[in-house]
Amino acid sequence: MIGRVKKVADMDWDKLRIFHAVADAGSLTHAGDRLNLSQSAVSRQIRALEESLNATLFHRHARGLILTEQGELLFDATKSMAKRLDAAAARIRDSEEEVFGELRVTTTFGFGTLWLAPRLAALYQKYPDLKVDLMLEERVLDLPMREADVAIRMKEPSQADLIRKRLMTVEMKLYATRAYLDSAGTPQDISDISAHRLICQNISAAQVGASAVLVQHLLAYNPSSLLTVNNYFGVLQGVLHNLGIGVLPDYVTQDFPDLIHVLPDIKSALVPVYLAYPEELRHSQRVAAFRDFVQEEIIAHRKQLRELGIL
Template identity: 70%
Template sequence: MVDWDKLRIFHAVADAGSLTHAGDVLHLSQSAVSRQVRALEEMLGSTLFHRHARGLILTEQGEMLFDATKAMSRKLDTTTARIRDSEEHVAGELKITTTTGFGTLWLVPRLGKLYERYPDLKIDLMLEERVLDLPMREADMAIRMKEPSQADLIRRRLLNIRMRLYVSPEYAALRGIPQTLEELSSHRLICQNPTTPQVSAGAVLSQSLLTHHVSATLLVNSYFGVLQGVLGHLGVGILPDYMESESPHLIRAMPDVESAEVPVFLAFPEELRSSRRIAAFRDFVVEEIQSLRRNPGES
């Protein structure tokens, strides 16, 4: 029978690609980690790593074993979560992923309400445009700007959003509010660079407006940066329409111009269906979305 502790150490080394880094994670010396890996190789009668100057590379046999230990790790994580969630009290870690824009502009400002309800919840919020693999447990739940394509996910459409043009009241008083494409040409356009990772509908709108010979531009790589530019009275910014409730003082420009509709989905793995933490976060987000719909002009 294979020693579970040796498998745990092997998994850490394979995941880190280095004896030293694995030792740091496991709080063991490099020599102790190396001895355990050699002992496992002797037990299995097979070489698990190729050693070279830049680190370790798994052999074919090592890859097979690493696939098995990854599956074991995911199963243990799921079982641990279910055990913790069997209690009435909602606590423990919850890994959430969403886009940088939605996370910074909509989700984070609301999390105080969630923590008031569940003070022992530990949220690991990963804000990035890359779509994380939920079945592989890179995250427990995702809020994405398109319907997830991965299998074995429970998904729910939360709302639809559009990208629109906005200015600050101070900018409007000083420079006016453009109403047409011709008028926009004399204003500074603030938007995400169409080549940066973002919602495709936003990129299409930005690219379209940038072809109309605007006098000046400010290109940034996040909607948070666009918002700060608008609030700093620098020009006309492209922002998601939920900002009308988050910053009700913003003034919409060119009301006939907007992006295509963007669906916002919440998704999580089927195996976490019974998780109390998942249910608590899901219900909280749905409540906030419903509140947003009831009071579109309020934060």
């Protein structure tokens, strides 16, 4: 066992780099294309690595390569190494005053499509060399493992070693278009939901608990028809096309001021919105630029809501 550990520690970094590319591509040819090496050169390096470890790393078959159990263990290690190297490279690049390079931002589909993406033009105008990779999904990505650089989430992140800042709070409320209300009537009491089509996220879809609780409460009043969508962008489209009364986050009122707020006393509990990033990116110029941009946009957002008499 000690001998095997020593062999791992003594492995050639270049061979590990080539192994990682092959494992990631699942093909000697594709890995060679990425590394600008011939297939035979890649094959020789993999054989040499297997000999040094006295282990078979790949099962070879006509359709490509499949990692063995030993190969999977090594690939897990090289993936972790690659992430750490990426983090180190990012910190080195961020030591410069210029804001450039890739920034991976993760947030929910609703917030990303309805609030963040429409505002990115201002960020690019200020930092034209910045490249934003916007990852929209309900799954919470692992920031310390560098699955993303920055996260905007609808609850306080629980992962350790994160810098977190509370940005604002959101409430889920009921909205409809004037055209729909003129046609179907404006509800005066929550019991009037029984005469309307409700548009909302399916309570089984990934979403914040406060929204699911509100939807369950509304469903108890037996809306006459129901349209469920697995994200708020779809809910908004249904509302804008006069299909019914939708449950939407209140930040949509800034960009869609013609929406009518229905039954103003009916709303969800407050949902906190947090921005978080790894401690190791504390001095990142890219992260600081994005953080400041989001905060400035939220200040502008709240100012507009006050002017509209909504806040």
